Amino acid sequence: MVTGYSSTHVDRRSRRRQQTIDEALEHAVAIMATEGVGALTVSEMARRMGVRAPSLYKYFPSLHAVYDELFARGAAANQDVVRAAVDGLPHGVARIRAGTVATVAWCVAHPALAQLLYWRPVPGFAPSAAAFRSSQDDMAEVRGEFAEAVRRGELDPAADSPEAVRLLTVVISGLISQQMANEPGADFATGAFTRLTDDALDMFLARYRPTRGHPGGDHADARP
Incomplete structure (x- = not known):
């Protein structure tokens, strides 16, 4: 039972992580499309997601x-x-x-x-x-x-x-x-x-x- 619960918890956490990555990248493309590819910043991605920039560094180290x-x-x-x-x-x-x-x-x-x-x-x-x-x-x-x-x-x-x-x-x-x-x-x-x-x-x-x-x-x- 514990193993099953742990597996489900990990799967949910993995899905949430992937959803966050996908959302961040969607915002990144939108920023590049309107502001230019070189204008992309992690802080602007975070702002559009309603989170602080350090939160995204858990998913993208740079x-x-x-x-x-x-x-x-x-x-x-x-x-x-x-x-x-x-x-x-x-x-x-x-x-x-x-x-x-x-x-x-x-x-x-x-x-x-x-x-x-x-x-x-x-x-x-x-x-x-x-x-x-x-x-x-x-x-x-x-x-x-x-x-x-x-x-x-x-x-x-x-x-x-x-x-x-x-x-x-x-x-x-x-x-x-x-x-x-x-x-x-x-x-x-x-x-x-x-x-x-x-x-x-x-x-x-x-x-x-x-x-x-x-x-x-x-x-x-x-x-x-």
Whole structure:
């Protein structure tokens, strides 16, 4: 009986702890969205929760710990959206396209977290290895899709390289940056820059269009 009671008590305490963490992080995102990512403070999070700042240090030992958890959650959420978007599609260019569109759309819908993930708005902050793992997994999956696109003859062998993946990130970050800077309130479908996502992808993929003489070269005139 004592063991059962203790277990129930611990479960309730764990749920309350998680609820407090979730509430604190929701306030953190709201602060970043209105005041800027670098304007986040533990004291403002605490004020909005109606508690004293030292109370939150039981959950987050530092402000950077808050950023780290936000980074981890943002990366996981972005990863989930991308994986849902590519689910059921053939490997290769189809998934590269769908994943890119999903990422740009997610970033525009979650600008505060997107800034934390794709830029360096907080001096001195770098995500921990654990928080960064989802991003590393994403890059490995993207690299795998490029390799598969080359194997299928959809892209030139030069696409199976770190440089090609880096260039894609330049395209993605450019679209997001321009949209956020010029039309921060617009959504993905109506944004002056984000609605150019397909065109930007066409330009990017044209850079790696298969040439005759390479595997898949007979498809050189087809849109990837």
